[in-house]
Amino acid sequence: MIELDKTRNIQMITSKKPKKQRTSSLWWMYLPALLAVTFFILYPFFNGLKISFTNWNGFSQSYGFVGFKQYSRMFSDSNTWLVVKNTLLYGLGSTLFQNIIGLAYALLLNQSIKVRSLTRTIIYLPVIISPLIMGYIWYFFFAYQGGALNDILVFLGLEKINALGDPTLNVWLIVFVNTFQFVGIAMIIYLAGLQSISKDYYEAAEIDGATGFQKFIKITFPLLMPSITINMVINIIGGLKLFDVIIALTGGGPGYASQSMSTFMYDLYFNRQDAGYAATQGILMAAIILIISLSALIYFKRKEVEA
Numbered sequence: 001m002i003e004l005d006k007t008r009n010i011q012m013i014t015s016k017k018p019k020k021q022r023t024s025s026l027w028w029m030y031l032p033a034l035l036a037v038t039f040f041i042l043y044p045f046f047n048g049l050k051i052s053f054t055n056w057n058g059f060s061q062s063y064g065f066v067g068f069k070q071y072s073r074m075f076s077d078s079n080t081w082l083v084v085k086n087t088l089l090y091g092l093g094s095t096l097f098q099n100i101i102g103l104a105y106a107l108l109l110n111q112s113i114k115v116r117s118l119t120r121t122i123i124y125l126p127v128i129i130s131p132l133i134m135g136y137i138w139y140f141f142f143a144y145q146g147g148a149l150n151d152i153l154v155f156l157g158l159e160k161i162n163a164l165g166d167p168t169l170n171v172w173l174i175v176f177v178n179t180f181q182f183v184g185i186a187m188i189i190y191l192a193g194l195q196s197i198s199k200d201y202y203e204a205a206e207i208d209g210a211t212g213f214q215k216f217i218k219i220t221f222p223l224l225m226p227s228i229t230i231n232m233v234i235n236i237i238g239g240l241k242l243f244d245v246i247i248a249l250t251g252g253g254p255g256y257a258s259q260s261m262s263t264f265m266y267d268l269y270f271n272r273q274d275a276g277y278a279a280t281q282g283i284l285m286a287a288i289i290l291i292i293s294l295s296a297l298i299y300f301k302r303k304e305v306e307a
Contacts, residue, residue: 051276051279052282053066055069057276070279070280071280074281080281080284087262087288090239091292095232095239097175099232099235102183102186103190105190106191106193109187124188127184133248135246138173138249164249165253167254167257170258174258178238197220228303240261241285246263261284265281
């Protein structure tokens with residue numbers, strides 16, 4: 001038996017592939033993902049970067065290179081800073097509200113309450129609806145003519161309000177709709193994080209006389225940091241590239257009051273036939289998303305603790 005085991009061990013050792021051969025096999029497994037990234041991310045990005053140095057109108061077969069003229073135009077354009085401000089509001093505002101409300105929902109649903117599954121389904125349900133459809137649903141609620149909100153106000157004897165036409169209000173309505181639709185994602189991620197925390201920590205804290213708030217601050221919040229990291233990065237990226245809801249609710253108006261960088265690029269390309277300038281705005285948008293999302297990822301990763 002001993003001789004047989006030795007023979008088997010020798011066969012297993014000799015049958016192992018060399019390290020270089022195993023590494024080569026792994027590269028073949030990476031290839032589909034690398035091709036997808038190349039064709040759908042890297043190629044469009046570098047092609048857009050090239051277009052940003054041209055005066056292309058988006059349709060003509062010929063165009064000329066204009067150097068940094070489009071970038072100079074972008075930084076001197078007052079509309080650029082308006083849409084950047086709106087984009088940051090949509091991205092950071094939605095992220096803040098989605099995480100606060102999503103965490104509150106998760107803490108509630110983590111308790112032993114009745115109809116927990118039904119409540120969780122209702123909260124998550126808007127996620128599966130197209131953002132464009134969700135935008136139109138809320139449009140018919142906030143619309144000045146025939147909107148449900150104004151019908152209620154008239155019924156109560158109050159004056160109508162032009163919520164979607166008010167530049168100081170419509171941007172916050174867009175943040176609200178985006179938060180309402182995607183808060184379910186934050187809730188699910190936080191709920192998974194809460195259920196992965198061992199009850200031993202809470203039992204030990206109760207023995208030491210800790211209050212509910214102290215247990216949340218000292219145990220729940222630190223151990224939820226991986227979930228917070230995921231939610232922050234996902235919500236920031238989603239909010240900064242917001243498009244569908246804006247098109248459905250306000251169309252970016254009045255004027256440029258509620259435009260995001262995505263809708264501004266759309267307007268430049270298809271309505272103004274100014275593809276070179278649209279590509280320049282796209283490069284700025286990509287840089288903003290990259291800087292903010294990476295900064296958030298690095299910051300929250302450093303806050304994570306070992307369970």
